[in-house]
Amino acid sequence: MKNLLTLGSALFLTVNAFGQSVSVKQDTTVVFDQNPHKVITNGFWDNWFIGAGAGYGIFFGDHDKQMEFKDRLAPNFDVNIGKAFTPSLSVRAGVSSYKVNGLTQNHGDVKPAHSTGERYDKIDWDGYWLEKQEFKFYNIHADVMFNIVNAIGGYKPERFYSVSPYLSLGWAVVNEEPKQKEVTAGIGLYNAFRITKGLDLTLDIRGTMANDRIDGDVGERKQDGNLSALLGLTFKLPRQTWDRPSTTTITSKYDDTELNALRDRINQLANDNDALRNQLANAKTQTITNVEIKKQMLAAPILVTFPINKSTVSTEARVNLGFFAKVIKEAREDIVYKITGYADKGTGTPEINERLSKARAQAIYDVLVKEFNVPTSQLQVDHKGGVENMYYNDPRLSRSVITISDLLQ
Incomplete structure (x- = not known):
């Protein structure tokens, strides 16, 4: 019976982790209105x-x-x-x-x-x-x-x-x-x-x-x-053109290969579920003497941002890292968390951004290990140098470090 409960928990986590890994591609199409009588009124300093x-x-x-x-x-x-x-x-x-x-x-x-x-x-x-x-x-x-x-x-x-x-x-x-x-x-x-x-x-x-x-x-x-x-x-005087009204269409597409793999995995899990039902039916007359529940909790991804040209971790970020560290230590010990540093490509040279992204990742690593005693075996450090705006077209969110578990990548 103990083995049945452990297998059921593992199957549940596998479905969730695999479902989160399916890639979504978005195609953006902009169609301009060709009616010559329709234009967008320009600003005060135009025309x-x-x-x-x-x-x-x-x-x-x-x-x-x-x-x-x-x-x-x-x-x-x-x-x-x-x-x-x-x-x-x-x-x-x-x-x-x-x-x-x-x-x-x-x-x-x-x-x-x-x-x-x-x-x-x-x-x-x-x-x-x-x-x-x-x-x-x-x-x-x-x-x-x-x-x-x-x-x-x-x-x-x-x-x-x-x-x-x-x-x-x-x-x-x-x-x-x-x-x-x-x-x-x-x-x-x-x-x-x-x-x-x-x-x-x-x-x-x-x-x-x-x-x-x-x-x-x-x-x-x-x-x-x-x-x-x-x-x-x-x-x-510039600017003299008149913009046309436009309609923007965003189409989301899933990767067919990953979807097919997900379908195969779901079918396999369905078969395993039928096997579990049969084992549970056969075990109704058995007495459960020992039930072991394994900790399956995962720490959610965390993002820490930095000021321009800085790699110093703020007090507010340290508080959030403390909560993050507590969840890591209470979860499974075999889960590895990847710490990735980034810099804003629009600010500084490639050499400076390479150094800065590495220093930011190392700073988060040091806080987790030295201040909150996270095992080094559960941490992996990486850096990406200067990147384009990753979220909401906001360069501040590119001056960051993202920490995520290997199950969620």
Whole structure:
């Protein structure tokens, strides 16, 4: 009867130990959504751009329509900085510099606003005349831009051309006498032609309106305006791409060879169990005089972590090692426990990590043997040098020592 109980305990431990040794392989598959209308909004510091442009504009004042078109053309400039929040929505802020070539009326005693003093002689006037007008003003503006190509066709990073209508609000300043400061509003059409991943050629067509006072010549018009066309460059700062939404699938696979071996072992244990039942049935009339129960307890694996570049065992870890040592000494004496030291591969050179992992394993060995009297015959020391993040992608858990019994490996 004593032999039957001992065999039953051994079979139970064998099943558990073998079951824990089956390897599990995990395959991770990441599938990106190919819908061009779906992207992940990037962080605040992504998708910034800086632009500059130069071209010509034409001003619409009270008398400018009397001037020939070519005489009204004047240079315009703009610099701006902006950010795209989605492939279809961007904002930017900038400063535009406008020169105005126009006409102002000479009333005799009143000095015309921004007049050059030169009479415009390409038209005839009876009793009064018009003089040429020149001045500059600056428009500090903020624009909201809608990329209709991306909105309709979806985001495509290699697209050559896109067009963005925009709305603008600004503040115009004339620093020449008579000085003026006026709120401006405008609309525009921003055309972008891709040169490289980080550079676009742009054509910016902008219409800006302000109060009739801005040119110092108040007439029947309620608003004056400026129409400009600027050719420029836009530099796109890193990072400019938009990530696609993705789905991650993790598939777990068991090793077929180990599974087959486990099935064979289970069948063998089932046969042994039937044999035990028969022996127990035959032993019902026997008197049990001595029952021996062997200690089958195992110490669970233990992990001790260390600070960077250290192999000193902390007080807290020593307490846990004390409990671990107590279980080792109360369990079977033929069980060997393997002490394996590790270091973080991302910190230090391979030579330092080799030395450090060995020192950490030896430190745990010394605590178990010298402080808690664990037999040296039950301990085996090993070290692995620097390793990648072993658990939870956390480098701190790689600066460690793991102690485990040979039955659980």
